[in-house]
Amino acid sequence: MLEVTGLHKGFETADGRVTAVDDVTFTVAAGQAFTLLGPSGCGKTTALRCIAGLERPGAGVIALDGAELFNAGTGTSVPPDRRGIGMVFQSYAIWPHMNVFDNVGFPLRIGRRPRAEIRDRVGWALDMVQLGGFAERDSTQLSGGQQQRLAVARALVQEPRLLLLDEPLSNLDAKLREEMREELKRLQSALDLTMLYVTHDQSEAIVLSDRIAVMNKGRILQEGPPREVYARPRSPFVAGFVGSSNLLEGVVADRLGEGRFRIETECGPVSATSDEALGRDEGVLVSLRPELIHLTASPPAGGADATVWEVTVEGSTFFGDSTYYDVTCGGRSLRVRAGPQAGFDPGNRAFAAIATDDCVCVRTGGDDDG
Amino acid sequence: MGRSIVETGGGAGLRRPLLARARDIGVVDAGEWSLGIVAGVVALFILLLMAIVVWMSTLPGLPGDPGFTLENYADVFEDGVIFDALINSFLIGIGTVAVNIVFAVPLAWLVHRTDMRGKSLVVTLVAISILIPGFLKAMGWILMLSPDIGLLNSLYVEIAGAAEAPFTIYGIGGVVFIQGLMLTPAMFFLISGSMIALDPALEEAAQMSGANRWLTIARVSFPLIRPAVIAGLIYNFMTAVTLYEIAALLLDEDTAVLSTELFLYVRSAGGSIELGYAAVYGVIMMAFAIFALWFYGRAIRKAHRFAVVTGKGYRPGLVDLGRWRWAAVGFVAFYVALSELLPLAMLVWMSLLPALTQFSVSALGAISFATYGGLWGQLGGWEPLVNTIVMITATPALVVGFSLVMSYVTVRSRLPGRQLIDTAAMLPHVIPGIAFAFALIVFGIALSRFTGLQLSGTMAMIVAALVVYRIPYCTRVTNAALLQIHAEIEEAARMCGANTIQILLRIAVPLIKSSLAYAALWIALLVLREVTIPLMLASPSNIVLSVRIWTLWETGQYGAASALGVVMFTVSGAVLLIVQRVFRAQGLFETRSN
Numbered sequence: 001m002l003e004v005t006g007l008h009k010g011f012e013t014a015d016g017r018v019t020a021v022d023d024v025t026f027t028v029a030a031g032q033a034f035t036l037l038g039p040s041g042c043g044k045t046t047a048l049r050c051i052a053g054l055e056r057p058g059a060g061v062i063a064l065d066g067a068e069l070f071n072a073g074t075g076t077s078v079p080p081d082r083r084g085i086g087m088v089f090q091s092y093a094i095w096p097h098m099n100v101f102d103n104v105g106f107p108l109r110i111g112r113r114p115r116a117e118i119r120d121r122v123g124w125a126l127d128m129v130q131l132g133g134f135a136e137r138d139s140t141q142l143s144g145g146q147q148q149r150l151a152v153a154r155a156l157v158q159e160p161r162l163l164l165l166d167e168p169l170s171n172l173d174a175k176l177r178e179e180m181r182e183e184l185k186r187l188q189s190a191l192d193l194t195m196l197y198v199t200h201d202q203s204e205a206i207v208l209s210d211r212i213a214v215m216n217k218g219r220i221l222q223e224g225p226p227r228e229v230y231a232r233p234r235s236p237f238v239a240g241f242v243g244s245s246n247l248l249e250g251v252v253a254d255r256l257g258e259g260r261f262r263i264e265t266e267c268g269p270v271s272a273t274s275d276e277a278l279g280r281d282e283g284v285l286v287s288l289r290p291e292l293i294h295l296t297a298s299p300p301a302g303g304a305d306a307t308v309w310e311v312t313v314e315g316s317t318f319f320g321d322s323t324y325y326d327v328t329c330g331g332r333s334l335r336v337r338a339g340p341q342a343g344f345d346p347g348n349r350a351f352a353a354i355a356t357d358d359c360v361c362v363r364t365g366g367d368d369d370g
Numbered sequence: 371m372g373r374s375i376v377e378t379g380g381g382a383g384l385r386r387p388l389l390a391r392a393r394d395i396g397v398v399d400a401g402e403w404s405l406g407i408v409a410g411v412v413a414l415f416i417l418l419l420m421a422i423v424v425w426m427s428t429l430p431g432l433p434g435d436p437g438f439t440l441e442n443y444a445d446v447f448e449d450g451v452i453f454d455a456l457i458n459s460f461l462i463g464i465g466t467v468a469v470n471i472v473f474a475v476p477l478a479w480l481v482h483r484t485d486m487r488g489k490s491l492v493v494t495l496v497a498i499s500i501l502i503p504g505f506l507k508a509m510g511w512i513l514m515l516s517p518d519i520g521l522l523n524s525l526y527v528e529i530a531g532a533a534e535a536p537f538t539i540y541g542i543g544g545v546v547f548i549q550g551l552m553l554t555p556a557m558f559f560l561i562s563g564s565m566i567a568l569d570p571a572l573e574e575a576a577q578m579s580g581a582n583r584w585l586t587i588a589r590v591s592f593p594l595i596r597p598a599v600i601a602g603l604i605y606n607f608m609t610a611v612t613l614y615e616i617a618a619l620l621l622d623e624d625t626a627v628l629s630t631e632l633f634l635y636v637r638s639a640g641g642s643i644e645l646g647y648a649a650v651y652g653v654i655m656m657a658f659a660i661f662a663l664w665f666y667g668r669a670i671r672k673a674h675r676f677a678v679v680t681g682k683g684y685r686p687g688l689v690d691l692g693r694w695r696w697a698a699v700g701f702v703a704f705y706v707a708l709s710e711l712l713p714l715a716m717l718v719w720m721s722l723l724p725a726l727t728q729f730s731v732s733a734l735g736a737i738s739f740a741t742y743g744g745l746w747g748q749l750g751g752w753e754p755l756v757n758t759i760v761m762i763t764a765t766p767a768l769v770v771g772f773s774l775v776m777s778y779v780t781v782r783s784r785l786p787g788r789q790l791i792d793t794a795a796m797l798p799h800v801i802p803g804i805a806f807a808f809a810l811i812v813f814g815i816a817l818s819r820f821t822g823l824q825l826s827g828t829m830a831m832i833v834a835a836l837v838v839y840r841i842p843y844c845t846r847v848t849n850a851a852l853l854q855i856h857a858e859i860e861e862a863a864r865m866c867g868a869n870t871i872q873i874l875l876r877i878a879v880p881l882i883k884s885s886l887a888y889a890a891l892w893i894a895l896l897v898l899r900e901v902t903i904p905l906m907l908a909s910p911s912n913i914v915l916s917v918r919i920w921t922l923w924e925t926g927q928y929g930a931a932s933a934l935g936v937v938m939f940t941v942s943g944a945v946l947l948i949v950q951r952v953f954r955a956q957g958l959f960e961t962r963s964n
């Protein structure tokens with residue numbers, strides 16, 4: 001189990017101080033896959049490197065399986081080579097002067113393990129990533145995907161208590177990325193790995209993780225199971241970053257019941273949910289997911305649990321597995337995602353229905369918006 | 371190598387005490403500290419040698435004697451010779467770089483920016499020019515153009531029936547000519563880098579804006595390589611001003627220059643030894659050097675800023691020489707003839723005849739290898755040979771080892787004070803070799819007086835001076851090589867449980883081993899032809915090949931000196947060509963002569 005508390009890391013650069021990681025706290029339970037998700041430059045790599053011991057945090061405590069690896073208060077700092085953490089680097093960092101076997105065997109050689117054990121464990125690790133039979137291959141002759149597997153095998157061979165992965169799939173092409181994503185998921189559950197994963201790709205995060213933490217500007221904005229973060233974003237940034245979202249400005253017009261509000265927006269009134277205790281006339285942002293807006297030609301049955309707006313179709317883009325419509329409603333344009341079949345033409349009038357549970361509103365002016 | 375980024379912990383500022391910061395670094399392990407200590411000791415030794423020169427200049431007597439005085443300065447300036455020396459050295463410096471420009475800029479342009487054929491041969495010829503030490507070039511030219519014995523002179527006198535010799539290689543003009551030829555390769559390789567890195571798209575853009583070829587060169591190409599040319603000029607100027615070997619061979623006693631004056635005060639044949647006066651000359655040279663280093667650093671930084679690596683495998687926009695192709699070949703041939711072919715041919719001719727004889731059919735009949743037969747005796751047997759081998763193996767080994775550690779500390783570690791180590795490693799780049807040799811003489815005397823340890827006159831002294839002198843050359847190679855290794859390649863090893871020493875030995879060294887081997891080879895070759903430092907530190911027990919050639923020449927044994935010179939060049943040329951073949955894949959040599 002990894003516990004990170006109050007982690008802070010700043011850099012002194014030529015043009016002033018940069019805070020890369022700001023008061024980050026989270027816990028990865030044993031055997032769990034946890035992802036730090038956020039845009040480029042938000043401090044994910046820095047956080048990972050602090051946990052690995054490659055950077056020294058300015059403040060905070062890092063503990064693995066109950067033992068402190070780092071504590072700014074007491075000055076404890078276990079050097080990176082003694083932390084027993086495996087790491088897969090974004091660049092893979094395969095050693096070009098060693099063949100596949102020697103790359104994977106390196107941690108065991110450094111640990112002075114007997115030759116027979118090294119052979120067995122390297123064989124096991126290579127089999128795990130489906131590189132069995134590649135042992136004698138020159139490491140520079142591997143394809144991108146194979147290098148990636150090699151990097152994973154090298155991190156696994158020492159049976160680390162924690163596996164760190166820094167955007168391991170970002171250098172692969174789209175198809176390979178999906179394949180490797182599945183494979184990492186399989187490895188993680190088969191080996192019951194405690195895994196901390198870093199990515200800017202929300203679909204990787206959602207598929208791979210038991211829990212995700214969305215980061216921006218060095219801070220964690222929201223943490224939880226992927227489904228919850230997707231369905232209940234607590235800030236406009238999270239709503240926009242995890243999945244995509246139409247964000248409408250509005251004010252609270254009325255409280256409809258437990259966690260339900262009527263919001264007055266540019267497109268008209270809408271029923272929305274919120275976990276926050278919102279007061280009347282408070283400014284909010286309403287998040288409408290394109291895939292959760294249902295477009296119909298004739299008015300659907302409305303009711304207490306949904307909002308229906310009359311819209312005009314302005315244009316459409318066909319994506320193969322779906323169609324995106326640009327519609328306007330009260331002068332404001334919205335994106336709607338529908339099935340692949342042809343539906344509406346530009347100029348058509350249509351009805352957009354949004355279930356109240358799918359429509360989330362958050363307070364504006366929080367300190368955490370992106 | 372500037373990382374502009376300094377890491378600090380949380381709210382901590384930069385002004386905290388060094389030790390507190392060091393503790394804060396956290397990722398520094400014992401191995402890293404020990405590398406830091408080795409690098410620090412070498413850096414301190416370099417600074418110590420420089421301090422010794424300054425210290426000596428304020429001593430009334432020998433090192434170890436008490437007292438502080440400015441008399442040495444007063445005496446040197448009262449004497450007045452120093453002013454002549456300054457003016458002459460300055461003239462030599464200006465003249466030398468003028469010759470450099472005339473040869474190096476067109477050569478580099480032809481090789482890198484035109485469609486001239488045989489480019490790799492030209493590069494090899496320029497590199498080979500480095501292997502013929504300046505003193506051998508000068509000796510070859512003396513045999514051609516000495517008013518007394520020069521073969522070209524007597525040929526002219528014979529043919530034209532003139533009363534006296536029309537040319538002379540002696541004098542400041544001769545020094546400028548030989549040093550100009552000798553330092554051209556340094557300039558060539560320095561501007562080659564910026565010509566290769568020059569983005570052709572910039573030139574093409576100028577042409578698309580309506581500039582013709584000459585306007586493009588004047589307005590775009592030349593301004594972009596100008597910083598590199600200026601850096602080369604400053605560097606060669608500093609070298610030319612302080613070079614000893616050519617001035618010693620070509621100037622008479624009345625023409626003083628800084629280096630010969632310093633040498634005479636230390637090793638005067640008849641007069642008294644005046645270490646204090648010599649130190650004053652050393653201080654003056656070092657002051658100039660540090661002043662120049664500042665300009666040099668600025669020019670180099672600008673040159674790097676202009677360099678764009680396009681990553682394209684091909685070079686578009688090469689100038690079509692057309693009818694001028696033969697002029698280009700002629701120009702290259704002219705340089706090669708002056709700098710290599712003619713002096714070398716003269717040495718060979720001299721070594722094959724019992725005495726200097728005019729070219730003629732009858733002279734051909736007198737050709738014999740008798741001089742080569744007696745060479746073993748002239749060399750002085752095993753001892754100089756063993757000394758030379760010790761010098762050319764120990765020096766590269768130590769230089770590469772120290773440079774690797776110093777570069778690793780500056781490029782990779784987060785130790786406090788690493789910037790200082792980088793600076794110290796750069797200093798010998800501009801400090802003249804003769805000043806280091808002098809500092810070691812003083813160091814040797816002080817050491818024996820304070821501790822009783824006798825190092826003066828040993829090979830250790832020569833090796834120590836050469837190591838310090840060559841460190842900047844090698845740290846540039848190791849800095850660049852280590853910077854090419856992605857940081858994550860090493861961090862990956864750390865995450866696999868490797869400590870700093872293991873990472874250095876198992877990851878970094880294997881990855882850059884060809885650069886290291888290459889640097890070691892070049893250092894061995896450059897050290898072999900070095901004469902000033904071993905000559906200044908010479909004693910009967912540490913004679914090396916170059917010093918033997920020098921003393922043979924000084925005592926008028928031109929034939930034996932020439933023969934040994936030919937052997938030395940042949941051996942180093944052969945080694946270079948063989949290794950170059952092995953390292954073909956490495957591309958251009960980056961090197962520098964001085």
Ligand SMILES: Nc1ncnc2c1ncn2[C@@H]1O[C@H](COP(=O)(O)OP(=O)(O)O)[C@@H](O)[C@H]1O
Pocket residue numbers: 011012013018019020038039040041042043044045046047375
């Ligand atoms: N060594 C460093 N020195 C200075 N600034 C750094 C350094 N490493 C990262 N940063 C800065 O810290 C911030 C976070 O970087 P990083 O952790 O690499 O982000 P991410 O991995 O999320 O893209 C960025 O603004 C980056 O410029």
Ligand SMILES: [Mg+2]
Pocket residue numbers: 041044045046167
């Ligand atoms: Mg990153």
